[in-house]
Amino acid sequence: MARGSTRPTSRDVAQAAGVSQAAVSLVLGDKWRGRVSEATAQRVREAARDLGYRPNLAARNLRLGRTRTVLLVVPALTTEFFAGVYTGAARVAAEHGFGVVLYPSPEGIGPARDPFASAQAALDGVIASSMAADALTAIRGEALPLVMLDSDPAGSLGAATVNLDIADGVRQVAEHLLSLGHRRFLHLAADVPSWTFEVRARELASRLSEVPGTSVRTARAPISIEGAVAATEAALSVPGPRPTALVCDDDKLAAGAYKAARRLGLRIPDDLSVTGLDDLALATAIDPELTTVRLDAELFGERGMRALLAVLEGRSPEGGDIPVQLLVRGSTAPPR
Amino acid sequence: MARGSTRPTSRDVAQAAGVSQAAVSLVLGDKWRGRVSEATAQRVREAARDLGYRPNLAARNLRLGRTRTVLLVVPALTTEFFAGVYTGAARVAAEHGFGVVLYPSPEGIGPARDPFASAQAALDGVIASSMAADALTAIRGEALPLVMLDSDPAGSLGAATVNLDIADGVRQVAEHLLSLGHRRFLHLAADVPSWTFEVRARELASRLSEVPGTSVRTARAPISIEGAVAATEAALSVPGPRPTALVCDDDKLAAGAYKAARRLGLRIPDDLSVTGLDDLALATAIDPELTTVRLDAELFGERGMRALLAVLEGRSPEGGDIPVQLLVRGSTAPPR
DNA sequence: CGCCCTAAGTTTTACGTATAACGTCGGCTC
DNA sequence: GAGCCGACGTTATACGTAAAACTTAGGGCG
Known part of the structure; x- marks a missing residue:
């Protein structure tokens, strides 16, 4: 008890219980089936509890590798x-x-x-x-x-x-927008080199290319609200027929797009449908609530x-992509 | 080199450099001032690099305690x-x-x-x-x-x-709203038992009590957008003169309050001024942008x-609260 | 010349744990 | 009664590192 400030070791427990350190290790490690009597095991456990013993992780890690x-x-x-x-x-x-x-x-x-x-x-x-x-x-x-x-x-x-299964999520988004009647798309892509974003671009382009009369432009922005505002504002300001649907790689980008649309005097979803991806808290905080793809993080x-x-453990991990789900909210509507 | 799969130890390095394990420890631990020659130290460092040696943390932790x-x-x-x-x-x-x-x-x-x-x-x-x-x-x-x-x-x-210095942040919020002319306040408080929230309530009540003619009611909500929507909607629906300023413990609560206000047909900031606390990404994503207190996380x-x-290290930590800063954005205006 | 000092190492030990290898003793079998 | 076996332990060792204690060989100095 009055041992001072240093933490008790398994040897201290052993001494308190009147056994060897090895016995303590066996009992506490649950390896005592036929090696230690129930009575002794009980004594060890009590001593450990009384002393507030906690095994030293560093020592254990060293020992076990x-x-x-x-x-x-x-x-x-x-x-x-x-x-x-x-x-x-x-x-x-x-x-x-x-x-x-x-x-x-x-x-x-x-x-x-x-x-x-x-x-x-x-x-x-x-x-x-x-x-x-x-x-x-x-x-x-x-x-x-x-x-x-x-x-x-x-x-x-x-x-x-x-x-x-991001690819499926993007397909769902594309399907949703196509079925609403959209044909002119803008893809607001994350300016981050990563496979997960490449998939979005590839899948969107792939699906839309199957539908005659569709067009898709791409804008790039860093994943931040401010970055998305600038990129979206620029992309929507170019002359010619404006896109009616904006597919964003990410909810944060979509939030930026909202602000850009507001500055340009465009109403969502009447003038512009917007979709996100992630379903962050953001998605339901903004108005209108964002149609997005829920990822189960x-x-x-x-x-x-x-x-x-x-x-x-030497087993082979189970395969299969994790399903995602399109959540249709207020940011998408048929083009006017 | 062809040692198989196990990671090299300091002893392996020692052998490769033709010195003792202790010498390796001294050199790599930068304790070799007058103990090992520069040439030998160099040899040890090279051997370590060649073998891709990394000290075993578990062993070091055990040794050093x-x-x-x-x-x-x-x-x-x-x-x-x-x-x-x-x-x-x-x-x-x-x-x-x-x-x-x-x-x-x-x-x-x-x-x-x-x-x-x-x-x-x-x-x-x-x-x-x-x-x-x-x-x-x-x-x-x-x-x-x-x-x-x-x-x-x-x-x-x-x-x-x-x-x-949350207290100062709340004071700044109160000052700002008072100077705009607000007198009827609603405090949307986080329903979480924590000192940091107690401070907000205490400080707000304290400051407002100094100004004759002010009133403050309190609503409580869990820190989530949905929770805040319900609590705010209820609090703003009670009969009698409506509060003109809503002080939220947190930006997320403020985001919920926006949605509640929208449902009730109240415009921000014309019908209701709203303030938050934290300055999350949320704060600039919502419309109008949220007047809030920036905390430097x-x-x-x-x-x-x-x-x-x-x-x-046995020194005594430096005292003093961390300053915070009110950011006035579009969610606050004089009461109509 | 005898002494001590410094440089440049090496040998040894300890950290706390898990476990392999080794004792001891009573009881049962043949 | 010799042999063996299971129950109940103990003793000894290794994991990889850091550092205290020790060794050795010159060199400088009085």
């Missing part, structure tokens, strides 16, 4: 979506006795360009968003078990991938973590 | 703000060779109610938001160096506190981390 900790690498930018991913991943991790450490990719973190310096913990594996491109080379260098989120299955040599994180656990 | 890792405990709810806090904290941490692990407080994480089970890493200290109340008792039990964010300085026995995280570093 693994840490039951994984790194989740996300792009610094998008917070709400990846908060959901983290939550899902952390929940599944906790169920399996794992912890999850976050590494938000590049900017803002400063000198430590290296995920593994920043995450002091030693790691058993990594889950990385393909948007966090900067960190990826460093990750590859470590040859750790790796799961990629929303990454080109063909391009992620070796690594397992878990993807949202938590499920995404869960599936990512399950895939990594599978890799760690 | 500290991990250079701190836990940041945040409420699961609010993501954008705490993303900023994390970024600021992580930057400062990285500058000092520390890592930051996130623990989003209660819901969603599942069985592991215990921050220290979830964050597998052993910890040197903790930074905790007072909003993450559920986790606090567990944290206290560990007797780790602790810094509280936005917590009652009087009530956080022993622990250092770092606070935003990154600076908050920075200061929190600096305070914790001070505690860890």
Whole structure:
């Protein structure tokens, strides 16, 4: 009790219970089936509780050569979506006795360009968003078990991938707008090099090209409201027939588009239909509420973590993209 | 080289450089001033680089008895703000060779109610938001160096506190609205037990009570857009003279209030002035743009981390609240 | 010449845990 | 009664690192 400030070790517990340190380890590690009597085990457990014993993780990790900790690498930018991913991943991790450490990719973190310096913990594996491109080379260098989120299955040599079915989401958006009667489209694309955005562009172009009489222009903007305002305002100001439907890569871009439309005196959805992608809180805060594609971020994180656990246990991760869902709200209507 | 799959240790480096393991540790730990010749040090560094050596964190942590890792405990709810806090904290941490692990407080994480089970890493200290109340008792039990964010300085026995000057922000809001001529106020309060919200209520009531002829009612809502819509709609529908100014504890609540106002046919700011607090991306996405109080989340995280570093080094953390700034936008105007 | 000092290392130890390898003792079988 | 086996432990060791304590060889100095 009056041992001072240092934390009790398994040896202290052993002494208190009148057994050897090994016995403590066996009991607390639940490996005592036929090795220790029930009575002794009970004594050990009580001593541990009384002393407030907690195993030293550093020692355990050293001994076992693994840490039951994984790194989740996300792009610094998008917070709400990846908060959901983290939550899902952390929940599944906790169920399996794992912890999850976050590494938000590049900017803002400063000198430590290296995920593994920043995450002091030693790691058993990594889950990385393909948007966090900067960190990826460093990750590859470590040859750790790796799961990629929303990454080109063909391009992620070796690594397992878990993807949202973004292509289907874009198809749903296109179908919805086409069936409303829209033919002149503007695609407000995220100016970020990532597979997940390439898919949007490819799928939209592909579907629209099948319908005679449609046209689609593209504008690019960084993923921020201000950036989207400028890009949209410019794109809608060019002479010639104006697009009647604006497909945005992302809800934030759509929010910027709203502001641009307002400045130009265009009413949504009467003069311009707008769609987003993500279903952030934003989407229902703006007026009119945004027609968008709901991505289940938590499920995404869960599936990512399950895939990594599978890799760690030598199983092969389950395949299949995660379904997404079009939410039709007030920002889309037939063209006037 | 052809050593197989296991990672090289300092002993491997030693062998490659033709020195002892101790020499490697000295060189790489930068403790070799008068202990090792420059030439040998160079050889060691090269060998380490060639082998791709990385020190085993678990072993180092065990040896040193500290991990250079701190836990940041945040409420699961609010993501954008705490993303900023994390970024600021992580930057400062990285500058000092520390890592930051996130623990989003209660819901969603599942069985592991215990921050220290979830964050597998052993910890040197903790930074905790007072909003993450559920986790606090567990944290206290560990007797780790602790810094509280936005917590009652009087009530956080022993622990250092770092606070935003929320009281000043509320005063600025009140001053602004009073000077516009508003006298009938509604306070849309976050239904979350936390000091940071108590301050808002206290300060607003206090300032308004000094001005004769003012009245203030209070409505409560959970911090979500939908919750705020319902609460605001109810509060604005009661008979009698309607409030002309709505002071919200938070931007999200304000976004909900916008929707409620719209449903009731009230125009902002003509029929109702609205203010928020946080300056989230939301604030400039909605129309009209929200008059709100900018909180510098990154600076908050920075200061929190600096305070914790001070505690860890036995210095006393610097005091003083972090200043905040009123941003007057389009959601406030004189009452009609 | 004898001494100490410094440079340049090496040997050894400890951190706390998990587990393989090793004892001991009573009881049962043949 | 010899042998063996299962129950109940203990002893010893290794994980990789940091650092204290020790070694060795010159060199300078009185």
